[in-house]
Amino acid sequence: MKKKGKITDIEGKKMAKFSKIPEATIRRLSSYLKCMVDLEGKNEKVASSAVIASICNVNAAQVRKDFAYFGEFGIRGMGYNVKDLKRHIKEILGINREWRIAVVGVGNMGSALLVYKDFLKQNYKIVAAFDLYPEMVIGRISERVGKPVEILHVDRLKEVVSARNIEIGIITTPPQEAQKVADQLIEANIKGILNFSPAPVRTSENVKLRNLFFTSALDNLVYYLSN
Amino acid sequence: MKKKGKITDIEGKKMAKFSKIPEATIRRLSSYLKCMVDLEGKNEKVASSAVIASICNVNAAQVRKDFAYFGEFGIRGMGYNVKDLKRHIKEILGINREWRIAVVGVGNMGSALLVYKDFLKQNYKIVAAFDLYPEMVIGRISERVGKPVEILHVDRLKEVVSARNIEIGIITTPPQEAQKVADQLIEANIKGILNFSPAPVRTSENVKLRNLFFTSALDNLVYYLSN
């Protein structure tokens, strides 16, 4: 950080000073992070932008520019220190602390998420699960995945979100329930929603929404297979 | 289609004549399609670009321009016919026919996908499932999800992909198996791979890859919650 200092340290937290960070950069940061975890697992200490670029399928200048938005993390002539870069990316993304999550809808997908190991590795902690029929859920999944969290009736959503300091809700209900659940999450003062259900969902202005549509990934793949 | 005819009909198939279609447009088409399905379910016959834009959180001009790459689908003064537009989008994406899929790795996530209803609705058909320990899988999931497809040993992948005309492989193995499975799928002459495992995967030039990293969606959400 020298000429134009791109980062401010406020109370020990790194923040982008110039908030004109491209959305695409943020998306790529996630993928760079996966790359760092992978390289760390292979005991690589240092990685050049060229190496990172080739793993993540992007241009090397892109990689350097993406990092440069947030500071000077590299060593000229060498590359980037894998451990340090990993730490920096986590700080930038805000995932250098635990995020407490509720899963709403404990069907097949929901129960898969309850035991999804990659969430835990990344400091994402599912601390509550809700369903319309908690007793049936327990019968359905308990012998298979154990009992990672108690399954509660969805009526208790607001109370429990508040009591357990839950900031993010994941919707894994059937599509016809998705909007209702979103409304309940908003009512419970959730901060962000990740919608796994294949239905469009509206939120209020102050609740961030991300959709994760499985078929969209397939649609995209198929388009490029067909054209 | 009038001045610059953006579409050719070759053997009954619509194709983009000028292939300079933005990638972002293709991503949005998927979301417009979900919107159309939703509106159709609500018995809406016609939708303006403004309505579609507001549901999909984009600009109305964007919506019109996206469609205009492929033809003139709208009616001035009216909007777009929901059913027709849905059909057009499916044609453009190439999902107006069945796509045969194999799921590799029948753990919690894999078995959730085997019975994921939205795939079927969209003409995505899972016609084979593979695991390292098929007998154990059957014990694990059969009483819960029934037996949508027979679970086969992964050794039979190449043979079965060929015999069943499978074009797409979905990887839902633990991360440490992902690359090996990708290599086997490539060896089996698969056309495209959708990687659900949280590990980076390399493919050969002629095999298209899409990653669907759950934590990336969370990372992105969290970044915007933190900043």
Next chain:
DNA sequence: TATTGTGAAGCCTTTCACAGCA
């Protein structure tokens, strides 16, 4: 010497604004 950090150029995408049309 190898590789980063970065202005500047070029390219791509979005938005505006309005002509064209049902």
Next chain:
DNA sequence: TGCTGTGAAAGGCTTCACAATA
């Protein structure tokens, strides 16, 4: 009249090319 289709302008992102430097 109301909404689409689209040229042109604006804006944003990526890539190039090279100075800076460990």
